[in-house]
Amino acid sequence: MESVFERVEPGARKANKRHILNCALACFDELGLEATTVDTIRQRSNSSIGTIYHHFGNKEGLVAAIYLAALDDQQALITPAMELADDPKGAIAALIKTYMDWVSQQPRLARFMFQARSLVASSHFKGELDARNKQRYGSLLNYLAEGVKKGEIRSLPRETYASLLIGQSENYCRAWLGGRVKGTPAEHAEIFAEAAWRSVACSP
Amino acid sequence: MESVFERVEPGARKANKRHILNCALACFDELGLEATTVDTIRQRSNSSIGTIYHHFGNKEGLVAAIYLAALDDQQALITPAMELADDPKGAIAALIKTYMDWVSQQPRLARFMFQARSLVASSHFKGELDARNKQRYGSLLNYLAEGVKKGEIRSLPRETYASLLIGQSENYCRAWLGGRVKGTPAEHAEIFAEAAWRSVACSP
Amino acid sequence: MESVFERVEPGARKANKRHILNCALACFDELGLEATTVDTIRQRSNSSIGTIYHHFGNKEGLVAAIYLAALDDQQALITPAMELADDPKGAIAALIKTYMDWVSQQPRLARFMFQARSLVASSHFKGELDARNKQRYGSLLNYLAEGVKKGEIRSLPRETYASLLIGQSENYCRAWLGGRVKGTPAEHAEIFAEAAWRSVACSP
């Protein structure tokens, strides 16, 4: 799948928004969020301070723009994959596999998201973030509720499901992105999907 | 259990090391690692810039001192708890319960550790960190190896075990520390211990 | 009397000169001269950077345009009022009353003039300013010279008359515009006219 972050507008002028966004992502990935200065991004994107501020308002706005685009990029894969599933097990497997595939293919974006999450969550853009998260987890909760009713899924405290399902794969992705393990998330996705299912299923 | 971070020396002078450490932790917790300046800590601890540098060398030294003490504090509970277990399932349950209890009782320290991990890992103190981590995970790996041999634990890629076992509870702890869920980690510890065991066990 | 700054052209387009001028005045009044950016005015007037520069050349030109229009607006009242007077005392009273009335009716413009005076005086528009000031004070000086000759007005150093006549009322206007006193200049105009006359008259 082709990500927003790789497309290059044909008639783009020297310093358009997308180009700056791509360069900023590269800087954040290589240097970290704090260590990347606006001037670093200016140099890399070969644009000017003024242009960057003209388009993004401030550094936080730049981070939020990348974060929200990444969230959309990720969700654009997860939503259809989950809709194709025809039972809770399939839906959970689709969620985890698609997530781990995406991380494996977009390691820079994935690393960025872990870094930027708390910043965006405490920024001016919290509203936009909340809106997307609401939509993101809505369908999953429906699946679970249905599964519990049918006796396929254990009835557990509501607030534990998310961690039980995604905690393991997210933890592995963090480890991989941090260089602490070698195997890509994608190649272990089956194992993590299975473990997530076992964690919540009545009879695995 | 009483942590190092709570004891108060009776005849403590205005600015001893422990007092400064406690104040620094409070600042880091309330403001974040980057947002806390050495001067913030000076004000809060009612000491002086000179004294802080005298004791800790630099800001990184201050962070590392807290981090390593917290690691020891946590490990001082986990090690004996795991030693009391007599089978893999018990060891895993001990690990997870003790970890979630500790986080529930030391939320400030726990939050600090998530923040500071990468900083300490890339600092001068990396050596000390690695030494403790080696010891920390050594016994767990032995338990697992033994369990696999006995046919109690599934044979999976080595690098996936840590995430499978600790990922869910760590994820829940992060969520709790971030205010995204309300129930304390401690009160769900059984569920997470059970899920960890199901994830790796041959026959739950 | 209806000021230039309040008239609204019936078929006015979104961004005509007068509308921008009015918005700029409001911004200068609320935020101060330095704190108002060209972009602030653009937002308020719902026009565009390009249009503002098209009409006024630069920020200084915008300030000067308001300043000179305000000066004319004020003078359009003062000149005829002074011409109706038939002795020095009446002329001075007319000057002061008209001035204080105008300030009371145009507080935003008056405040703006105190702020902008030095800027316009050191700008490209100094010439236009000097021309108007010459005309403005010419007739007053004639009145005074005549009064001195007739023995009605004290003979004082030439350079003190202006301050003696207008200093008190101007000071009160500044205080009112700054919110330091409550009564409008207009309601005390008689007192200030009387004091000005006493200050320069041989026999009050």
Added chain:
Amino acid sequence: MESVFERVEPGARKANKRHILNCALACFDELGLEATTVDTIRQRSNSSIGTIYHHFGNKEGLVAAIYLAALDDQQALITPAMELADDPKGAIAALIKTYMDWVSQQPRLARFMFQARSLVASSHFKGELDARNKQRYGSLLNYLAEGVKKGEIRSLPRETYASLLIGQSENYCRAWLGGRVKGTPAEHAEIFAEAAWRSVACSP
């Protein structure tokens, strides 16, 4: 009289507070408040950015420090002069003469005060300013009240007295400081004292 701003501490180190304050005043006077950058002051005082911020917090703090010291410097002359007077006329004359003398001797400080007044009044230091103003005008109002009771001074709206008394001399001082008139305030002080008295006296 020797002002605070001219004394030089003998054992002063390169960049002490008073030296910085003097240099800042010179810069503000020559370039204006806005046009003077902190770096300008750093260069002139041969100190460092850090030192300036260490002592004054920010640019506004620097301005306030000069302003309040100037106010004290001025008041240190006015208070005793007014106390020596034995009737309202003498007190008013003392006030005006001392004020105009001070302006004539401290033109830089006086010019600075006109520039900085509104900035300080809207700053963090408003409280300190108000406290001094209260004390400053208290004794004058007592004199006036007494004079009104004795039938020496006209009974006028309370809020007009300050402008009637000080407006003319202040206006002349502004004109002199701005180069619009040549005679020093001191040399016309008698005239302005007389005019102030006439403005408020029952029988001049």
Added chain:
DNA sequence: GATGAATGAGCATTCATTCAT
């Protein structure tokens, strides 16, 4: 005439760290 993307010099301010006392 109208628009707004692009520009970049310039500014206030922060902050970890040093070192003389």
Added chain:
DNA sequence: CATGAATGAATGCTCATTCAT
């Protein structure tokens, strides 16, 4: 051991102005 004045590189950001469309 303790103190806090001094340091200055680094940073995020502003804003008047230009100019291609």
